[in-house]
Amino acid sequence: MRIGELSARTGASRRSLRYYEEQGLLVSSRSPSGQRHYEEEHVQRVRLVRAFLAAGMPSGTIAEMVPCMSRPSEDRARQAVEIMGRERARLSGAIDGLAAARDALDSLIQDNQAYLARSADDDA
Incomplete structure (x- = not known):
């Protein structure tokens, strides 16, 4: 093609x-x-x-x-496993960091939604 x-x-x-x-x-x-x-x-x-x-x-x-x-060979396969293991660990760390940031945002969203609900109740 x-x-x-x-x-x-x-x-x-x-x-x-x-x-x-x-x-x-x-x-x-x-x-x-x-x-x-x-x-x-x-x-x-x-x-x-x-x-x-x-x-x-x-x-x-x-x-x-x-x-x-x-077309892996034994040497290439060993090299690939090392490289891929290193990259997998890096990606896992990045995923963990993103999950922690998402959890923090979820908490802030909940806190602010609760504040807005209380404010609406106070205004009523």
Whole structure:
């Protein structure tokens, strides 16, 4: 498939797909005229890359994992497990922090709703 179809199927812009290639996150073959061509497996790869980027994972870290995404060897698998474990711990910490912030907001919302209810009762 060409870049436009990959873009349509994944939601990634053509510019993003070219960036992914520059960063080593995606590799395309080229036609004699220089057009990029992608395989079906690239659809899942792009979705995975987008998910990792959305989670705040640096493109350099993703690039370290790319060789393990399609044809792992024993060495690559060990490296991937280490990298992925580190990123999982980072994501878990971020999730915990977000959950704590959400809980604090819930508490503040409840406090302010209770205040508003008391104010309405006092005005009545």
